[in-house]
Amino acid sequence: MKETLPDLARIANGLRADVLRMVHVGGDGHPGPALSVADIVATLYFGMLRVDPERPDWPDRDRLILSKGHACPVVYAALVRLGFMPSEALGTLRGLHSMLQGHPDMVKTPGIDMTTGSLGNGLSIGLGMALAGRYSGRDYAVHVIAGDGEMQEGIIWEAVMAAAHHGAGRLTLWIDNNGWQSGGRVTEIAGLEPIAPKLAAFAWHVQEIDGHDHEAILDAAQVAAAIADRPSAIVAHTVKGKGVPFIENDNSWHKRVPTADELERALVALGEA
Amino acid sequence: MVTFKGTREAFSAAMMELAEQDSRYVLVLADSLAAMRAARFAERYPERVFDVGIAEQNAVGVAAGLASCGLIPFVATYAGFITMRACEQVRTFCAYPGLNVKFVGANGGLFAGEREGVTHQFFEDLGIMRAIPCITIVTPSDPAQTRQATHAIAQVNGPCYLRIGSGREHDLFDADEPFELGKARVLAEHGGGNDVALLTTGLVLNRVQEAAERLAAEGIGATVAEVHTLRPLDREAIAALARRTGAVVTIEDHNVLGGLGSAVAEVIAEEGLAAPLVRVGLQDVFPESGEAESLLDAYGMGITDVMAAARRAMERARSR
Known part of the structure; x- marks a missing residue:
């Protein structure tokens, strides 16, 4: 499961293509935020995480919480590619009786470690998982992926404070820092830059990387994993809609369904036509 | 122990x-x-x-x-x-x-x-x-x-x-009295208990018991039942008591909206029972600071309030 860097790039674009196909077929969903985080999701699932599709409830597995749950099609695509679910599931996104809910559901979807979608909550839950691991003597890692806009939620900062106080190693917060939120640019709505020094001031270990550079993602993850006595944040600078030129930085794609023509053009751009 | x-x-x-x-x-x-x-x-x-x-x-x-x-x-x-x-x-x-x-x-x-x-x-x-x-x-x-x-x-x-409460609750049960989740518990049936059902939950049970005894002295036979589990609700027991008495009072230290009173109203209505209901509790207002017992008295959860509610429910049942 530990893929090479060129393979990670190929996989990430494959996930992007699956996202757009899913949203097109399902008729609803959030392509922009999913494309933005595709390289991080691909690198974690295919280059790093200790997971086993045969045992989705394996107690020693690494955990991934997609706190920005609306980006879930990219995680669904990864879980299918890993073998947690049959590929036919991808055609049922957001449909009645689908195992793929509009936002992640840990009961309905094998491989989803936590139900998410209401923003801001993933870090608290990840902290609980990390504390449970320490209490139980298990060494699994917990990864939480949040959006930069999501950092406006108050509960995030409650968790930031508590995670530092409890010295929660094995807990890594990835911030998909694409600069956009549902209603527009983060800086124009309720800006919180600079994020990294704020987290550092809370005694977190902080790194800043290019969130589309698979090698940088892997390196940062490994550095974070070695920090045992405090939580770690990785501010990943990303482009919303990354990989498809006409979607990149066009916030109308926060939630939008590609037409057949748009899908075809996007797949060409991704090398997945 | x-x-x-x-x-x-x-x-x-x-x-x-x-x-x-x-x-x-x-x-x-x-x-x-x-x-x-x-x-x-x-x-x-x-x-x-x-x-x-x-x-x-x-x-x-x-x-x-x-x-x-x-x-x-x-x-x-x-x-x-x-x-x-x-x-x-x-x-x-x-x-x-x-x-x-x-x-x-x-x-x-x-x-x-x-x-x-x-x-x-x-x-x-x-x-x-x-x-x-x-x-x-x-x-x-x-x-x-x-x-x-x-x-x-x-x-x-x-x-x-x-x-739970604050720490000043009254001791009502023996330490080894069992607690059966999801089951309403009949605690008293004064004079057969067929005149009115007093359904209560939580820390006001002592008041309800006292009210039932005083009603008994007036010749009113109340059944006192504790509905300590609101989910799963013991609908059968509540419906049976409503059928048997034909007059129901709920008593809870909670707004009368949403708690036991609402739950019992839902059962009575959905079962189509002919039993008037009077809800004792906070009457959809904000209360204030005060000593615990006198607060309950001041906001409609006094022993005399329970007794009056019982009489009112029975009166309504009679005048149907």
């Missing part, structure tokens, strides 16, 4: 007993260790206490994470801070995934919140929790039953809410 004073100590004593049996039981606090009388627990099991400070939403989120990894967290702090401040975390991240998280809410009602005033008197919690699917809801009536109820919800594999 454990000894404790009040429902908070009773909960804490039960936690000690649970922790001795099983290392999965842990406590999640929001600077509520002293309030929940958990110092002894923390001394004995320091690694099982997760205090996140004054941050209830985070506390419930952390509990969800702990539960998802197989532990059985009890989140213990003030009732309103769980059911209102952290309502969404309770609903979306514990109840919806069916995680095995227990919520213990102190200061449920005016009697418990008393002199603190409205900010610390919680009379909406039962209605809020009833509106969220899948949460077991328990409101024991005294310290001994709180201990039993804590053990009972520990046996449920899923989210549960336990409403």
Whole structure:
């Protein structure tokens, strides 16, 4: 499961293509935020995480919480590619009786470690998982992926404070820092830059990387994993809609369904036509 | 034999007993260790206490994470801070995934919140929790039953809410009196108990018992039944009592909207029963600070209020 860097790039674009196909077929969903985080999701699932599709409830597995749950099609695509679910599931996104809910559901979807979608909550839950691991003597890692806009939620900062106080190693917060939120640019709505020094001031270990550079993602993850006595944040600078030129930085794609023509053009751009 | 004073100590004593049996039981606090009388627990099991400070939403989120990894967290702090401040975390991240998280809410009602005033008197919690699917809801009536109820919800594999008080509760039951989750319990049938059913939940049971005795002295035969579990609700027992008496009074230290009164009204209406209902409780107003017993008297939950409600229900039944 530990893929090479060129393979990670190929996989990430494959996930992007699956996202757009899913949203097109399902008729609803959030392509922009999913494309933005595709390289991080691909690198974690295919280059790093200790997971086993045969045992989705394996107690020693690494955990991934997609706190920005609306980006879930990219995680669904990864879980299918890993073998947690049959590929036919991808055609049922957001449909009645689908195992793929509009936002992640840990009961309905094998491989989803936590139900998410209401923003801001993933870090608290990840902290609980990390504390449970320490209490139980298990060494699994917990990864939480949040959006930069999501950092406006108050509960995030409650968790930031508590995670530092409890010295929660094995807990890594990835911030998909694409600069956009549902209603527009983060800086124009309720800006919180600079994020990294704020987290550092809370005694977190902080790194800043290019969130589309698979090698940088892997390196940062490994550095974070070695920090045992405090939580770690990785501010990943990303482009919303990354990989498809006409979607990149066009916030109308926060939630939008590609037409057949748009899908075809996007797949060409991704090398997945 | 454990000894404790009040429902908070009773909960804490039960936690000690649970922790001795099983290392999965842990406590999640929001600077509520002293309030929940958990110092002894923390001394004995320091690694099982997760205090996140004054941050209830985070506390419930952390509990969800702990539960998802197989532990059985009890989140213990003030009732309103769980059911209102952290309502969404309770609903979306514990109840919806069916995680095995227990919520213990102190200061449920005016009697418990008393002199603190409205900010610390919680009379909406039962209605809020009833509106969220899948949460077991328990409101024991005294310290001994709180201990039993804590053990009972520990046996449920899923989210549960336990409403407790402040520490000044009346002792009503023997320590070994069992607590049967989901079953209404008939405690008295004065003169056969066929004139009126007094259905109550929580820490006002002593008042209801006293009212029933005084009604008996007036020749009114009341049945006193404790509905300590609001979910799963013992609909059969409630309907049977309504059928038998034809006049029903609910008594709870909670707003009359959303709690026991609403639950019983739903049963009576849906079963098509011809039984007038009078709801004793906070009459949809904000109360104020005050001494515990006199607060209940001032806000419609006095013994004479229960008696008047019984007479009114019977009168309405007669005039149908």
